[in-house]
Amino acid sequence: MSARWYRLCLAADVPPGALLGRTIGDSGEAHDRVCVASGADGEVVAMLDRCPHRDVALSGGVVHGSTVVCPGHFWRFDLASGERTDLPRHAVTLYPTRLVDGWIEALVPDPAPPVPMREWLLGQARDRTT
Ligand code: FES
Numbered sequence: 001m002s003a004r005w006y007r008l009c010l011a012a013d014v015p016p017g018a019l020l021g022r023t024i025g026d027s028g029e030a031h032d033r034v035c036v037a038s039g040a041d042g043e044v045v046a047m048l049d050r051c052p053h054r055d056v057a058l059s060g061g062v063v064h065g066s067t068v069v070c071p072g073h074f075w076r077f078d079l080a081s082g083e084r085t086d087l088p089r090h091a092v093t094l095y096p097t098r099l100v101d102g103w104i105e106a107l108v109p110d111p112a113p114p115v116p117m118r119e120w121l122l123g124q125a126r127d128r129t130t
Contacts (some may be wrong), residue, residue: 062087
């Protein structure tokens with residue numbers, strides 16, 4: 001799978017404790033949404049702007065210390081690992097993030113090609129029988 005670096009915002013746009021939502025494409029799909037989070041100590045992380053629980057934008061939540069709190073049902077995710085703090089099998093999708101000339105950039109994978117419904121259903125059936 002290939003990936004591209006996207007320039008998201010200036011570092012000054014995301015002070016410690018802030019969240020910022022950005023759109024990097026025009027498909028209208030969730031993979032075009034990126035959330036930039038700055039922890040209380042100033043570390044900056046970019047992630048898919050979609051809670052792993054439901055299709056809720058994490059950028060509408062809040063940063064609490066080194067976690068981001070989803071506005072949907074208040075699950076907390078660690079900014080370093082992406083994992084839900086009390087149930088690590090749920091995690092947000094973190095992207096490699098870098099600072100270039102004062103800009104925050106994220107390495108976002110290209111979306112996977114769509115899977116035909118028949119193949120998806122067969123895959124689900126296989127998963128349930130193994
Ligand atoms: S939608 Fe995020 S915790 Fe439920």
